[in-house]
Amino acid sequence: MGRIWKLGDNINTDLIIPGRYNVTTDHAQLAKxxxxxxxxxxxxxxxxxxxxxxxxxxxxxSSREHAPxxxxxxxxxxxxxxxxxxxxxxxxxxxGLPVLVxxxxxxxxxxxxxxxxxxxxxxxxxxxxxxxxxxxxxxPFVARIVAAGGIINYIEMEGTLR
Amino acid sequence: xxxxxxxxxxxxxGRPVHAGETVVVDVDHVMSHDTTTxxxxxxFAKLTGQKTGKVFDSKxxxxxxxxxxxxxxxxxxxxxxxxxxxxxxxxxxxxxxxICHQVMPEKGFVVPGSVIVGADSHSCTYGAFGAFGxxxxxxxxxxxxxxxxxxxxxxxxxxxxxxxxxxAGVYAKDVSxxxxxxxxxxxxxxxxxxxTGEVIENFSMSERMTFSNMAIEMGGKAGLIAxxxxxxxxxxxxxxxxxxxxxxxxxxxxxVIEIDVTNLKPLVACPPDVNIVHPxxxxxxxxxxxxxxxxxxxxxxxxxxxxxxxxxxxxxxxDIRMVVxxxxxxxxxxxxxxxYLEIFSRAxxxxxxxxxxxxxxxxxxxxxxxxxxxxxxxxxxxGRMGDPTAExxxxxxxxxxxxxxxxxxxDPRAILLEESRA
Numbered sequence: 001m002g003r004i005w006k007l008g009d010n011i012n013t014d015l016i017i018p019g020r021y022n023v024t025t026d027h028a029q030l031a032k033x034x035x036x037x038x039x040x041x042x043x044x045x046x047x048x049x050x051x052x053x054x055x056x057x058x059x060x061x062s063s064r065e066h067a068p069x070x071x072x073x074x075x076x077x078x079x080x081x082x083x084x085x086x087x088x089x090x091x092x093x094x095x096g097l098p099v100l101v102x103x104x105x106x107x108x109x110x111x112x113x114x115x116x117x118x119x120x121x122x123x124x125x126x127x128x129x130x131x132x133x134x135x136x137x138x139x140p141f142v143a144r145i146v147a148a149g150g151i152i153n154y155i156e157m158e159g160t161l162r
Numbered sequence: 163x164x165x166x167x168x169x170x171x172x173x174x175x176g177r178p179v180h181a182g183e184t185v186v187v188d189v190d191h192v193m194s195h196d197t198t199t200x201x202x203x204x205x206f207a208k209l210t211g212q213k214t215g216k217v218f219d220s221k222x223x224x225x226x227x228x229x230x231x232x233x234x235x236x237x238x239x240x241x242x243x244x245x246x247x248x249x250x251x252x253x254x255x256x257x258x259x260x261i262c263h264q265v266m267p268e269k270g271f272v273v274p275g276s277v278i279v280g281a282d283s284h285s286c287t288y289g290a291f292g293a294f295g296x297x298x299x300x301x302x303x304x305x306x307x308x309x310x311x312x313x314x315x316x317x318x319x320x321x322x323x324x325x326x327x328x329x330a331g332v333y334a335k336d337v338s339x340x341x342x343x344x345x346x347x348x349x350x351x352x353x354x355x356x357x358t359g360e361v362i363e364n365f366s367m368s369e370r371m372t373f374s375n376m377a378i379e380m381g382g383k384a385g386l387i388a389x390x391x392x393x394x395x396x397x398x399x400x401x402x403x404x405x406x407x408x409x410x411x412x413x414x415x416x417x418v419i420e421i422d423v424t425n426l427k428p429l430v431a432c433p434p435d436v437n438i439v440h441p442x443x444x445x446x447x448x449x450x451x452x453x454x455x456x457x458x459x460x461x462x463x464x465x466x467x468x469x470x471x472x473x474x475x476x477x478x479x480x481d482i483r484m485v486v487x488x489x490x491x492x493x494x495x496x497x498x499x500x501x502y503l504e505i506f507s508r509a510x511x512x513x514x515x516x517x518x519x520x521x522x523x524x525x526x527x528x529x530x531x532x533x534x535x536x537x538x539x540x541x542x543x544x545g546r547m548g549d550p551t552a553e554x555x556x557x558x559x560x561x562x563x564x565x566x567x568x569x570x571x572x573d574p575r576a577i578l579l580e581e582s583r584a
Contacts, residue, residue: 010347010435014543018550019522023230023237025200037550057348060381061543063283065201065299085381086352087283091299141184141313151305152208161311162186 001127002049002077005042006111007035009055013062013088015039022066030066031073048075051115053106055081059088068092078117080124080135082106093142096150100124100135108133165319165413166386167354170294173275173408181318181416190276190293191222192306195262196238197229197522198281198299199245205304218310220253224271226262228517234525260490260516263287263375263458267367268492270401274389275408279303279312284458284540286382289354289374290367291397292389292408297378317354317383320345321415324361326424331575333468334369335460335538335558337361337421338376339429343439344419351381356410361423362387367396368462375459376540379436428573430536431556434544442561442573450555451533452483453566454547455506456514457521460538460559461489463496469563470502472577473509479569484511485527487519509566523547529554536565 021033035042052071058081059067068091071079078098092099098119105124109115113128122135138146148154155161164172164180171179174187194202206215217223225245233239249256257265263284266272274292278285281303288295298312306312322341345355355377362370370387377385388409428442455461455469466488478484486506488494494516497503503513512527520527521539529535529548534555537547542554557565560574567577 012543014541014546018545019197019524020548022197023235023241023524025204025241037545057351057381060347061283061541063198063281063285063297063299065198065281065301068299069201083348083351085348086383087297087299090302094299094301139184139315141315151301152205155209155305155309161305161309161313 001114001116002051003047004051004053004109004111004113004115005046006053006109007039007055010057010060011054012060013064013067016059016067017064017070022064027069027073030070034070034074046074046076049077051077051117052079053081053109054079055106056083058084060085063087065091065095068095068097072097078119080105093145094151102133102135105133163411165354165415166292166356166388166408166410167294167317167319167384169408169410170275170277171314171316173406174277179316181316183316184313185316186311186313187277188310189279189306189312191224191271191278192303193224193226193262193266193278193285194281194300194303195225195229196227196231196242196245198303199225200241201300202281202304202307203248205301206307209305209308215308217252217254217307223252223254223307224266225249225254225256226265227256227258228261229522230524231258231517232515261458261461261518264462264489267291268400268490270397273397273401273403273405274393275406279306283378284375286377286385287371287375287458289377289385290370290387291393292387294384294386296383317352318416319354319356319413320350321356321358321418322421323418324357324359324421324423326361326422328361328423329426331428331560331578332423332426333558333560334365334372336426336429337423338373339431339439339556340421340426342376342379342431342436344421345380347379347435347437348381350377352383353416354384354386355380355382356386363390366464367392368464371462372459379540428558428561428575430561430571431542433542433553433555436542436556442557442571445571446573448534448555448571450482450536450565450569450571452485452527452529452535453562454485454520454527454535454537454539455559455562456485456487456489456519457539458489459540461487461493463493465538465559466493466497466502469559470505472560472563472574473566474505476509476567478510478566481569482566483527484509484566485514485520486511487514488516490516520547536562536571538562
């Protein structure tokens with residue numbers, strides 16, 4: 001289970017990691033500056049296992065992989081959103097940051113509440129309210145990459161990209 | 163048979179494919195830039211086993227230095243050195259002569275019917291050439307460097323059909339903002355946009371690139387325009403490669419949007435999202451601190467020409483700073499020859515070296531707390547150009563030039579009308 005950090009719609013990559021702070025590949029640096037200006041309390045208080053809830057179009061904007069990397073580097077368990085921008089979603093899947101689409105969970109959960117998420121089944125339980133929700137199933141190809149733990153592992157397992 | 167996106171993937175794979183299918187494609191070119199290459203190198207090294215791996219084809223792998231060039235900080239310089247070392251090992255020549263999305267076409271790497279992946283979201287710009295260009299993250303690009311391949315879900319397509327006659331003072335950028343106003347910031351998420359209609363057909367390659375560039379601001383995976391004789395003429399002398407002029411054949415579009423530009427006014431996107439669009443004449447009370455003319459959206463020769471036409475013989479408001487950055491060296495040299503750079507400099511602007519400039523808020527025009535910028539950029543996200551309390555407005559080169567003269571957001575028709583009376 002993890003504490004919910006509930007963010008709004010159109011959380012773009014400049015909010016997640018401003019361009020001034022992503023001139024690095026160092027995970028500790030990226031973790032520190034995740035949502036640094038937009039949600040300072042998040043960057044100061046986020047703990048391993050916490051959960052990010054987003055509205056529509058989470059991760060829109062730049063292709064910078066620093067954005068999902070900065071969230072993963074904070075050991076966030078999963079990002080659940082009403083919808084994801086395409087490049088962010090793909091990047092998250094590639095690097096092994098769990099992402100789920102679940103409109104109901106986002107609409108019926110509040111910042112600071114606790115969620116329990118089963119990443120294998122997509123079952124989401126709000127421990128504060130007792131409500132349960134079911135995330136949308138993954139695209140079959142995406143599911144194979146997720147199961148492998150990212151695109152690099154997937155290619156290593158398959159021997160090639162196919 | 164299908165949309166332009168389906169036609170391109172069918173051509174690449176040699177069999178008919180349709181929207182919704184997941185396909186693995188041999189890509190024609192792979193691109194990353196100074197900010198996204200370092201993470202791509204990490205993914206590449208993991209996949210190929212550290213130093214031993216070679217890119218799939220060094221002539222079709224491209225690294226462009228444009229995001230912080232010349233390096234503004236020690237951190238940037240250090241990353242640049244790391245990338246240079248990788249490029250040397252891999253026999254990749256680093257391009258340092260402008261913004262990736264301008265330089266890639268100029269070098270002849272973007273031809274109709276090709277599939278190009280870039281580690282930059284505005285890689286959709288290549289759609290202006292009838293190429294399926296799309297942005298991806300560094301890991302996908304590292305995989306593409308290693309394997310020459312990438313996977314795609316063939317997208318559904320939204321057709322934006324643009325008709326009518328553009329009024330004086332209204333440009334491709336204004337039409338692009340009108341489309342974002344219609345579709346919203348995620349209206350084309352996971353989809354291709356296919357631009358058609360007489361306005362597009364009559365547009366130059368530069369104007370078409372403005373359209374395709376803005377596709378990602380609606381979440382678009384690609385912003386496609388069928389190649390034609392205008393495309394062919396532009397590519398003449400830039401490539402010897404043969405290419406097909408593909409177009410949609412009995413397409414099934416998910417949605418069709420009709421836009422008549424005849425009564426369109428100069429538009430401005432207000433912070434913090436690109437779809438908050440108002441006529442420039444309705445936001446003229448907004449005081450501006452900096453104007454920026456440039457970027458992969460509007461840093462081309464015709465953009466500079468429009469602005470130079472407004473600024474010639476004039477000086478900018480003493481309360482404003484103006485930054486002008488041609489999108490590439492080719493454009494810079496031509497603008498110099500035509501006297502545009504002199505016009506900008508005499509007007510009081512800072513003319514910068516080709517690249518992304520202040521668009522990512524790292525150098526050459528960063529904003530202080532509470533400041534406002536009027537720019538030709540594609541994005542007005544909070545904090546993008548500097549302090550998170552600074553605000554970014556988007557408009558055409560004409561609106562930006564007119565604003566530079568007054569210090570407030572200005573409808574360029576006011577200046578153009580004054581000129582025609584004089």
